[in-house]
Structure formats: structure tokens, C-alpha cells
């Protein structure tokens with residue numbers, strides 16, 4: 070490599086999701102020069118997202134070339150016939166959705182792009198339940214966090230303020246300051262749900278502006294956040310942390326630049342990083358600190374691929390824990406038909422949340438909680454195509470008249486539950502399949518144990534009960550994790566902890582052994598929480614890490 | 627060849643020819659769907675009805691054909707499905723699928739799917755694609771209550787009961 074192919078920075082961050090983006094913002098505003106490498110492209114919201122098009126519903130989140138990573142699935146578990154009746158995915162239009170005898174690996178939903186998977190997210194901005202941090206101490210399973218809610222609280226508050234989170238105070242999560250934005254009023258369908266349900270529903274706390282903020286407009290309730298927000302009121306990382314970090318003049322952002330490996334050097338320090346900027350174009354990049362923020366599937370892969378004679382089992386893998394403790398999205402969704410027109414295709418995709426069963430012991434006879442949301446639009450029932458295809462059987466004139474009659478009547482309840490570590494759930498390197506550089510792809514192993522299935526049964530039963538209370542008992546679609554792996558939230562594959570034998574990084578996110586190597590993404594989560602969405606916690610950890618690294622730089626460590 | 631021999635062979639060769647065409651029917655797999663069959667099929671899924679236009683009035687078959695250009699595998703599957711449907715129609719009624727009334731075409735699709743469960747997945751796939759194209763058309767979606775593409779208008783009235791109620 071020639072001199073021209075070398076770069077230098079104080080801190081090199083790999084990956085620009087909420088983990089990398091928040092860290093970059095924190096460092097840049099404290100005067101640190103940062104190089105942010107991102108494998109995917111930069112998106113232009115007003116150009117790239119489809120919501121204005123007549124055929125918008127035909128287009129999922131846009132995935133231009135290079136914006137989706139490749140991975141494989143190890144064979145998933147066989148399905149139990151008796152449970153299929155209760156937990157099998159189906160809909161009125163297409164019948165059973167998994168006709169095989171095995172759980173199907175559908176997708177690890179993610180985006181490679183500036184802003185990471187938040188480009189695709191629906192903006193839920195949740196704080197973890199304080200007791201989720203102590204699940205091992207309290208219940209003897211999973212792992213404790215090495216920090217508690219109190220330690221993270223100021224960083225939660227800071228992240229919310231920077232993003233512009235809208236929400237309503239809620240007693241289980243004490244706050245040092247009010248939400249920076251007033252909560253969004255629930256939509257009409259959600260109001261009907263809240264009035265009829267015996268559970269406690271709150272406006273969901275969302276990274277979606279309820280007032281104009283920093284040149285971004287307020288939301289106009291179009292319902293289609295998971296296809297990208299063309300107005301930029303959704304607080305994805307590109308329009309919040311990264312935009313502000315770039316304005317500082319201290320951030321160099323390199324899209325379409327993929328870290329190929331980190332070079333472990335002598336004296337327990339990472340010596341350099343090799344990145345690809347195009348076909349056969351490589352750069353050797355040196356910094357004082359290296360931070361991996363590639364998400365819980367790609368981060369362990371990059372660490373394992375960086376094995377050399379200084380780190381023979383893979384970088385930071387002295388404990389053998391890299392890739393282990395993989396936690397996924399345990400989810401359920403039931404959709405019913407309401408007798409009245411609710412206009413449920415309008416409004417925010419998940420405007421109401423119920424935390425009644427969110428604490429680790431809130432579900433009877435099960436450890437690990439869950440939460441419920443009103444999620445008609447989140448599940449895709451915000452346009453006629455989904456309704457016609459999935460929620461209605463048949464075709465022809467009768468089908469069409471029926472659609473006209475019942476469009477806007479669907480009501481969906483979504484549930485996400487705790488995912489606990491299991492020895493058979495992990496990320497490894499695929500023994501056969503390789504990427505464009507000839508490196509093994511990440512291989513996802515997932516196993517649902519008895520407890521996960523019991524939790525899922527509770528989530529399904531409760532979702533149906535809620536629909537019944539609300540009067541939408543004619544079920545039209547149900548799907549969930551029992552017969553599909555389909556994860557938007559992934560965690561745990563480079564867990565943080567106090568003990569170097571059982572964890573990969575310490576409470577600051579620093580590798581136990583490699584003194585200039587950090588991890589800033591959901592792979593450090595020791596536990597997933599009871600269904601909370603992770604991005605706000607990832608961002609809070611990133612801001613906290615920025616303070617810590619800036620202090621070390623000041624001390625010239 | 628003597629006239630008598632020829633006369634003797636005639637029925638045999640007719641039988642051979644008929645067998646050949648049946649065999650060809652069974653073995654021959656078109657790569658793209660027949661345009662007439664496709665149009666008839668789509669107009670069965672979406673017949674003209676009051677304010678609703680028929681699929682053919684929206685040139686849906688052309689849009690599907692364009693979409694098949696990027697998906698040869700799907701084009702082949704649909705072509706086979708329509709082929710089998712046409713053969714089923716000829717077997718049941720001595721007439722090709724496209725020549726039937728709407729009610730008869732509906733019945734033929736239903737009976738075919740009942741008889742040949744293995745075609746269900748191809749049918750589900752084609753149905754989904756057809757719904758995607760049909761309901762993307764402004765003439766069609768504008769007949770739905772309180773609906774429009776999400777942007778640029780959004781739904782500022784989202785807290786209210788739907789306007790048509």
C-alpha cells in the first residue's frame with residue numbers, strides 16, 4: 070500500500086448507526102477529529118423514499134446496491150405440530166405462511182447506509198426498564214449489566230434532547246428532565262383501543278418530531294416511517310447525530326467504505342484498520358482509538374475475521390464469547406377486523422404502548438417481560454395492497470367490494486418480548502458462503518427454548534384478548550417468531566460485563582484486553598429488556614462512551 | 627404405397643399426431659405467459675364493476691409483462707399456471723379459458739385450484755403481484771375511503787373519525 074492509501078484520525082469508528090453516529094457526535098462536539106467509515110451509501114430522504122408515488126406500497130424500504138448485508142442461517146428448529154395451531158403464522162388471503170416443518174429464517178432486517186438501520190426504523194425511543202439491568206441478580210438467568218439505570222439516565226436524557234424525542238412521563242422509568250417534545254396524540258383507532266381495553270396504554274415515546282426542531286418539520290402522520298421518512302421529522306441517525314457532527318467540521322464521513330479487518334498489534338493495542346473503498350481499492354487507516362459499531366451481526370463477524378497471530382481466536386475473543394449470547398426479536402402480531410371504520414391506515418405506525426407486562430417478572434410463570442403496541446400501520450396495513458392481499462380471501466368483484474367496505478377497519482396489536490441468551494443462539498462464520506472479498510459471511514443460529522415459547526404464547530393470547538375487548542375479534546392475520554426468524558432488534562454478541570471470562574467489553578464498552586478497541590452498538594447489551602426498542606439505549610451508551618474516550622484523549626492515553 | 631395401406635395407416639397416424647400434441651402439451655413449457663390468456667385471467671380477478679375499471683382497461687397485462695422481463699423465473703411459473711388453466715378449461719368444456727364468460731372463468735379457476743393443490747402457491751404469488759399493480763393505480767385507489775399515498779399530504783386529521791363516516 071502506498072502512502073496515499075493511508076489515513077489517520079484520533080478516533081476511527083466503523084458503522085454509522087445509532088451506536089457509531091451518537092459516538093461521533095459526542096466526540097466531535099468535544100473537539101475530537103473523527104473518521105466514520107460506513108459500508109453502505111448515503112440516502113437523500115426527499116429523493117430516495119417512496120411515499121409520494123402512486124405505487125408507493127409496492128416499494129419496501131429502498132435498498133440500493135450495497136445497502137443490504139449478506140448473511141446465512143444455520144438450520145432452524147423443527148416445529149411442534151400442536152403449537153403450530155396456536156402460534157403458526159397465517160393470514161386470510163394466503164393461508165399458512167410457513168408450510169414447512171421447520172422454523173424459517175426469513176430476515177435480519179437492517180440497512181447498510183449512513184444512519185444504519187434507523188433509516189428503516191419506526192422511531193420508538195425507549196428507555197430500558199430499570200430492573201432489566203439486574204435480571205441475573207433478581208431471577209438467576211441471563212446476565213446483569215455492569216451499569217445501572219441511574220448511571221445511564223443522564224445519557225438517556227441527553228440523547229432524547231438531541232434527537233427530539235416526543236413522549237409522556239411514565240412511572241416505571243424515572244426521569245431527571247421532562248421529554249423534550251410533547252407526546253403525539255394517539256390516532257383515532259388508538260383512541261378506540263385505549264377506551265375499550267382494560268390495560269394501561271400510553272402515547273409511545275418516539276423519535277418523531279411533534280414540533281419543528283433544528284430545521285426539521287413536525288410529523289404529518291403519514292404512517293409509513295419504516296419506508297424512510299422523506300420529511301426528516303423521524304429522528305434517524307443521519308438527520309440527527311451525523312448531520313450535527315458534520316456541522317462541527319470535525320467529522321470525516323466515508324460512505325461506501327467497508328472495514329475488512331482490524332490489525333491486532335503487539336502490547337494489546339490495535340495497530341491499524343484495513344478498509345475497502347471500492348473494487349481492489351484498500352486503505353490502511355491508523356488512529357489512537359478504534360470503535361466497532363456494525364450492529365450485533367456484523368460486529369462479531371468483523372472481530373472473528375480479524376484473527377491474527379496476536380489474536381488467534383479473533384480480536385477481543387479471549388473469552389470465546391464473541392458471537393455468543395445472540396438475542397433476537399421475539400415478536401407477535403394479531404390483526405382483527407373492527408366493525409366500525411377507524412381510518413386505521415392513518416397516523417403513526419405504533420402510537421400507543423402498554424408497559425403492564427414489561428418488568429422481568431410481569432408475565433405469570435415466565436421470566437422476561439414484553440410490551441404491546443397498537444401497530445396497524447407498523448404491520449403494513451396502511452394501504453390497500455396489504456389489506457387486499459393478506460387480510461381478505463379470494464378475488465374478483467366481491468373481493469373488491471369487500472375491500473372498499475372494510476378498508477380502514479383493521480386493527481393490529483403487536484408484541485415484543487424479552488429474548489434471553491441460549492447456547493444455540495449465536496453468530497458464527499459461515500463455513501462455505503463468502504462475500505466479495507472472499508471473507509466468510511455471518512451465520513445466524515437461533516433457538517427458541519421453552520421459556521421463549523411460553524412468553525410467545527402469552528403474547529399471542531393477550532393480543533387476541535385485547536382485540537376481543539376492542540371488538541375486533543374477527544382475526545385476519547397472525548404471525549410471529551414461532552415459525553419465522555424475522556428480527557429488527559438484535560443484541561448481545563459482544564456483551565459488556567465485569568468479568569473478562571464471560572464478557573467481551575467492560576462497562577465503558579472497551580475490550581477487556583485491547584486497550585484502544587471499543588464496541589458501540591447493540592452487541593454489548595447483556596440483556597434485551599422486555600420488548601423495549603434498543604436505539605435510544607444504544608445512543609445513550611454511545612454518548613457516554615464519547616465522554617470516556619475524550620477523557621482518555623485529554624490524558625494522552 | 628397402396629391405397630388400402632394408406633387407408634389403414636390413416637387412423638393410426640391421426641392417433642399418433644393426437645398423442646404427439648398431447649405430449650407436447652405436457653412437455654412444452656412456455657417461458658412467458660400467453661397475452662390473451664393473461665388478459666382473460668386478470669379480467670377475472672378484476673372485472674369491470676360500477677366505478678371499478680377492469681384490469682384490461684388499465685393495461686395491466688402490459689405492466690405485468692414489463693415486470694416479468696426482470697423476473698424470468700416468475701414469468702415461467704405464471705406461464706405454466708395459465709397453460710394448465712387453459713388445458714383444464716379445454717378438458718372440462720372443449721373451449722379455451724379466454725373464450726368463457728366471467729362466471730365460467732371464475733368457476734374454472736376455483737375448480738382448478740381445488741383439483742391441483744400444488745398450483746396454489748403460484749396462484750398466491752400471481753394474485754399478490756396482480757393486486758400490487760391494480761391497487762397502485764390512482765383510478766382504483768381513489769375509490770377507497772379516505773385514502774391517498776402517504777405523502778405529501780400525510781394525514782393531519784388522523785385523530786378524527788374518518789371523514790366518510
Ligand SMILES: Cc1cc2nc3c(=O)[nH]c(=O)nc-3n(C[C@H](O)[C@H](O)[C@H](O)COP(=O)(O)OP(=O)(O)OC[C@H]3O[C@@H](n4cnc5c(N)ncnc54)[C@H](O)[C@@H]3O)c2cc1C
Pocket residue numbers: 083084085086087088089106107108109178179180181182183184185186187188189190191192193194195295326327328329362363364365367371557558559589590591592602603604605607
Ligand atoms: C424495520 C425496522 C424497524 C425498527 N424499529 C425500531 C424502533 O422503532 N426503535 C428502535 O429503537 N429500533 C428499531 N429498530 C432497530 C434499530 O434500527 C436497530 O436496533 C439499530 O439501528 C441498531 O443500531 P446499531 O448501531 O447497533 O447498528 P445498525 O443501525 O445496524 O448500524 C450498523 C452500521 O454499520 C455498518 N457496517 C457494518 N459492517 C461494516 C463494515 N465492515 N464496515 C463499515 N460499516 C459497516 C452498516 O452498514 C450499518 O450502517 C428497527 C429496525 C428495523 C429494521
Ligand code: SF4
Pocket residue numbers: 277278288289290291292293294295297298299300301302303416417418780
Ligand atoms: S409518520 Fe411522520 S415520521 Fe413517519 S414517515 Fe410520516 S412524516 Fe415521517
